[in-house]
Amino acid sequence: MSAQSANLESRAARARRFAALVRKESYQIVRDPSSILIAFVLPMILLFLFGYGVSLDTTQTRVGLVIEEEAPLTRDLAAGFQASRYFKVTVGRDRREFEEDLVLGRVRGIVVIPAGFTADYAAGRHPTVQVLVDGSDPNTANFVQNYAQATLANWERQRLSDGAGRPPAISAEQRFWFNPELTSRNFLVPGSIAIVMTLVGTLLTSLVVAREWERGTMEAMMATPVSAAELLAGKLLPYFILGLTSMTLCVLLAVFLFGVPFRGSVAALYALSATFLMPALGQGLLISAATKNQFLASQLALISAFLPAFLLSGFLFEINSMPTVIQWITLIVPARYLIPSLQTVFLAGDIWPMFTRSIAVMLLIGCVFFALAARSTRKRIG
Amino acid sequence: MNDDAPFVRILDVVKRFGDAPAALDHIDGEILGGRITGLVGPDGAGKTTLIRLMTGLMVPDEGKVEVLGFDTVTNAADIQAAIGYMPQRFGLYEDLSVQENLNLYADLRGLPLAERAATFDELLEFTDLKRFTARLAGKLSGGMKQKLGLACALLRKPRLLLLDEPGVGVDPISRRDLWKMVENLTAEGIGVVWSTAYLDEAEACDSVLLLNEGKLLFAGSPADLTARVADRVFKVSGIAHGRRQKLARLLDDDDVVDGVIQGEAIRLVMKPDTKPPTPDDGSSAPDVTTTPPRFEDAFIDMLGGGPGGRSKLAETQTPFTMEDSKPVIEAHGLTKRFGDFTAADDITFDIPRGQIFGLLGPNGAGKSTTFKMLCGLLKPTAGEGRVAGFDLRRDAAEARNRLGYMAQKFSLYGDLSVAQNLSFFAGVYGLSGTGKRERIQLMTDIFAFGRLLDMSAKDLPLGLKQRLALACAVLHEPEALFLDEPTSGVDPITRREFWTHINGLVEKGVTVLVTTHFMDEAEYCDRISLIYRGRSIALGSPDELKAQVASDKLPDPTMEDAFIALVQGSEEKEAA
Numbered sequence: 001m002s003a004q005s006a007n008l009e010s011r012a013a014r015a016r017r018f019a020a021l022v023r024k025e026s027y028q029i030v031r032d033p034s035s036i037l038i039a040f041v042l043p044m045i046l047l048f049l050f051g052y053g054v055s056l057d058t059t060q061t062r063v064g065l066v067i068e069e070e071a072p073l074t075r076d077l078a079a080g081f082q083a084s085r086y087f088k089v090t091v092g093r094d095r096r097e098f099e100e101d102l103v104l105g106r107v108r109g110i111v112v113i114p115a116g117f118t119a120d121y122a123a124g125r126h127p128t129v130q131v132l133v134d135g136s137d138p139n140t141a142n143f144v145q146n147y148a149q150a151t152l153a154n155w156e157r158q159r160l161s162d163g164a165g166r167p168p169a170i171s172a173e174q175r176f177w178f179n180p181e182l183t184s185r186n187f188l189v190p191g192s193i194a195i196v197m198t199l200v201g202t203l204l205t206s207l208v209v210a211r212e213w214e215r216g217t218m219e220a221m222m223a224t225p226v227s228a229a230e231l232l233a234g235k236l237l238p239y240f241i242l243g244l245t246s247m248t249l250c251v252l253l254a255v256f257l258f259g260v261p262f263r264g265s266v267a268a269l270y271a272l273s274a275t276f277l278m279p280a281l282g283q284g285l286l287i288s289a290a291t292k293n294q295f296l297a298s299q300l301a302l303i304s305a306f307l308p309a310f311l312l313s314g315f316l317f318e319i320n321s322m323p324t325v326i327q328w329i330t331l332i333v334p335a336r337y338l339i340p341s342l343q344t345v346f347l348a349g350d351i352w353p354m355f356t357r358s359i360a361v362m363l364l365i366g367c368v369f370f371a372l373a374a375r376s377t378r379k380r381i382g
Numbered sequence: 383m384n385d386d387a388p389f390v391r392i393l394d395v396v397k398r399f400g401d402a403p404a405a406l407d408h409i410d411g412e413i414l415g416g417r418i419t420g421l422v423g424p425d426g427a428g429k430t431t432l433i434r435l436m437t438g439l440m441v442p443d444e445g446k447v448e449v450l451g452f453d454t455v456t457n458a459a460d461i462q463a464a465i466g467y468m469p470q471r472f473g474l475y476e477d478l479s480v481q482e483n484l485n486l487y488a489d490l491r492g493l494p495l496a497e498r499a500a501t502f503d504e505l506l507e508f509t510d511l512k513r514f515t516a517r518l519a520g521k522l523s524g525g526m527k528q529k530l531g532l533a534c535a536l537l538r539k540p541r542l543l544l545l546d547e548p549g550v551g552v553d554p555i556s557r558r559d560l561w562k563m564v565e566n567l568t569a570e571g572i573g574v575v576w577s578t579a580y581l582d583e584a585e586a587c588d589s590v591l592l593l594n595e596g597k598l599l600f601a602g603s604p605a606d607l608t609a610r611v612a613d614r615v616f617k618v619s620g621i622a623h624g625r626r627q628k629l630a631r632l633l634d635d636d637d638v639v640d641g642v643i644q645g646e647a648i649r650l651v652m653k654p655d656t657k658p659p660t661p662d663d664g665s666s667a668p669d670v671t672t673t674p675p676r677f678e679d680a681f682i683d684m685l686g687g688g689p690g691g692r693s694k695l696a697e698t699q700t701p702f703t704m705e706d707s708k709p710v711i712e713a714h715g716l717t718k719r720f721g722d723f724t725a726a727d728d729i730t731f732d733i734p735r736g737q738i739f740g741l742l743g744p745n746g747a748g749k750s751t752t753f754k755m756l757c758g759l760l761k762p763t764a765g766e767g768r769v770a771g772f773d774l775r776r777d778a779a780e781a782r783n784r785l786g787y788m789a790q791k792f793s794l795y796g797d798l799s800v801a802q803n804l805s806f807f808a809g810v811y812g813l814s815g816t817g818k819r820e821r822i823q824l825m826t827d828i829f830a831f832g833r834l835l836d837m838s839a840k841d842l843p844l845g846l847k848q849r850l851a852l853a854c855a856v857l858h859e860p861e862a863l864f865l866d867e868p869t870s871g872v873d874p875i876t877r878r879e880f881w882t883h884i885n886g887l888v889e890k891g892v893t894v895l896v897t898t899h900f901m902d903e904a905e906y907c908d909r910i911s912l913i914y915r916g917r918s919i920a921l922g923s924p925d926e927l928k929a930q931v932a933s934d935k936l937p938d939p940t941m942e943d944a945f946i947a948l949v950q951g952s953e954e955k956e957a958a
Contacts, residue, residue, distance in 0.1 A: 020489030220473025224490040
């Protein structure tokens with residue numbers, strides 16, 4: 001009986017300690033300008049940047065168009081290039097006219113309609129154009145190349161359907177689902193929400209724990225009856241809520257300000273985000289356990305969490321086109337599971353089989369981080 | 383556990399960090415209830431490590447620590463439930479208010495709700511913080527923070543109270559207040575551990591554990607320690623002029639263990655059964671009296687005596703002509719405001735060539751602000767300052783070339799080696815070529831940096847860091863030396879050595895401005911300005927200031943007595 005009441009008593013004391021820690025942390029978040037900055041201002045800046053500033057769509061790329069053979073057919077093709085909304089064309093007679101421009105970056109490529117084009121076409125051979133691009137900027141070079149080929153193919157089809165020749169053997173027609181305009185904003189904004197939660201979950205959390213070490217408050221708390229688990233949990237809950245709040249703000253902005261469609265359910269959104277915060281917070285705790293210094297913590301958080309979420313998550317760069325080793329590394333980046341799922345929630349709708357897989361993997365990574373963090377967080381100094 | 387058993391038992395404890403020499407090297411000791419036990423030693427002696435071992439936050443590499451009958455390794459939780467601990471910097475949340483800090487620690491320590499109102503009331507009364515419960519802890523003064531830290535540690539009446547350097551960064555008045563509070567606690571049977579680098583605090587403890595470089599030098603009552611130098615401490619007075627030279631000569635005498643300047647007198651510790659030597663120059667015999675020994679005298683004696691009186695640094699210094707009577711450093715109505723806060727208010731003084739002038743005051747009083755204005759680092763809001771005749775507004779660069787600056791906590795580049803630091807500072811002061819090489823070589827010889835040249839400055843022991851900082855500040859033979867808290871935290875031997883150099887340089891005509899909150903360091907100064915809340919509340923020689931407050935009750939006041947009386951006097955004047 002007395003053991004039981006002691007048990008009850010200690011459970012009440014534990015609950016009170018936990019509530020006290022959460023309350024303390026919440027006061028600090030509200031009063032500390034840097035938390036507000038990271039949780040609310042920085043996300044807004046990121047969203048505006050991806051919403052308005054950054055666009056991966058190509059429009060109006062400058063190219064030089066060289067017509068080596070003056071003929072009605074080549075003029076017609078040139079008109080096709082000039083009408084394209086992807087190119088801003090300057091016409092010339094000799095490729096040497098544009099060589100310097102290409103080197104200086106004044107044009108992104110040179111398209112050459114070669115001499116003999118008409119003859120080839122008349123002979124029924126597939127006509128070709130030569131595309132010269134600057135290989136030092138492979139992304140743009142690819143764009144120019146592909147779009148130039150597409151323009152040529154279009155033109156050819158056009159002529160055929162005008163009845164000027166035979167129908168094409170096979171023609172592939174592209175149709176984009178879910179994001180028919182291929183507006184990059186529509187998949188960048190959901191992706192940047194993952195970045196924002198990484199900032200709050202990992203960067204902010206590791207910073208505030210490191211700050212407690214620097215100011216000596218951690219030591220004072222550890223010398224009280226509070227347990228290490230209570231200390232950790234008391235840190236996690238407030239930042240978990242802060243992360244979700246920050247995410248909610250981002251979603252509202254995305255939908256109402258940027259007009260990003262939202263086709264899935266709110267439940268899926270929160271299930272995915274909440275799960276993602278597990279590995280993010282776990283990583284933040286692990287970092288702060290490893291370093292007790294704010295500067296180091298921020299460096300570590302940026303390198304081990306923020307940059308991978310940016311570069312290795314499929315957010316900006318296609319994972320399939322990365323070297324195999326890097327592809328393996330992406331497997332342990334939690335953001336790589338969240339971002340496609342979030343994009344799906346926004347643009348396609350609820351696809352639970354995909355979500356449950358993402359959630360399972362993120363939980364697994366989270367557990368690993370927590371296990372490591374718990375192992376290295378003891379009530380010990382040095 | 384019976385009542386007479388010691389609260390803490392330290393049994394042959396060793397603690398190491400990395401490859402460095404053991405931070406605690408086979409320490410044994412006991413801490414009893416109902417008394418204040420001082421954990422005494424300079425920075426790096428191992429005080430904080432020993433306290434952390436007692437809290438169970440650290441584990442010893444060898445030996446064991448028992449607190450209140452519990453082993454610190456296996457029963458840390460039981461210990462933590464029964465102790466109060468105030469770490470350095472007090473462990474307060476600066477963005478929580480006084481009341482919120484109290485609430486937090488009350489919850490963490492499991493103070494029953496029913497007892498709260500009464501406990502808070504009692505502690506706020508005790509610490510005189512009642513008026514400030516809504517104020518953020520970060521906005522409190524050093525003394526108030528320290529009291530709040532103590533209140534948080536006392537929330538659930540601990541049996542053992544561990545205070546890690548509670549006296550640092552706190553003005554002498556708050557320090558005295560705190561001491562009284564803690565003494566009251568011991569009356570209730572609480573055991574108190576008070577760690578300190580101040581030997582005057584050590585002297586007031588009921589018993590001490592004296593540590594130096596991880597070794598236990600002494601355990602017992604301070605009176606037992608000072609007894610070893612009883613009848614060997616003398617005060618030599620009547621030598622107002624040339625006391626620095628006299629001290630230098632005395633220190634070279636084989637019978638002299640230790641000597642320091644105390645206002646216009648010299649305090650000497652002699653070897654057993656010897657008398658202070660009489661002057662050999664036939665001048666009027668000084669007045670020699672025995673004086674009660676202090677903790678520091680005994681500490682130095684225990685360490686085998688202080689350094690000699692020769693300063694190789696001063697010997698190589700080219701003398702500055704003492705003829706011209708113009709002051710080298712002048713401050714006229716220096717005022718600095720940050721927003722509506724006046725950090726320094728109308729500070730005026732001047733320092734003739736070859737004198738030491740001290741700015742004395744607690745942290746945050748405005749010493750450093752005044753100091754920074756005078757070396758051209760901070761632009762005054764009003765008033766003017768001159769160094770070597772150069773106005774700091776118009777000719778700041780010229781003025782700066784003539785001064786050497788040694789910053790608080792030694793502004794060395796930790797990642798640069800000793801040689802690189804010397805070379806860098808020589809370059810900064812415009813030395814180059816042969817001149818630079820010769821000066822660096824000279825400093826290397828004088829301070830014996832030879833073996834250390836390739837070591838990173840941050841890995842040097844504190845005493846050597848301080849030497850290097852001095853070397854860097856005097857590379858260019860400055861006319862004026864600015865020393866900002868030059869010896870805080872270093873051991874007394876290094877401190878003696880430092881002052882031997884400074885005294886020597888001053889004899890060669892170098893002018894020194896020093897800030898300090900060490901009362902006994904102020905005794906080295908020719909004149910002192912007492913800075914309190916941005917204003918200079920008293921100016922004069924140490925003996926003059928002491929004489930101002932001498933009374934029948936206190937015929938021979940210490941510098942700290944003088945400080946406290948003068949501050950209280952100025953507060954009363956303000957209130958009137």
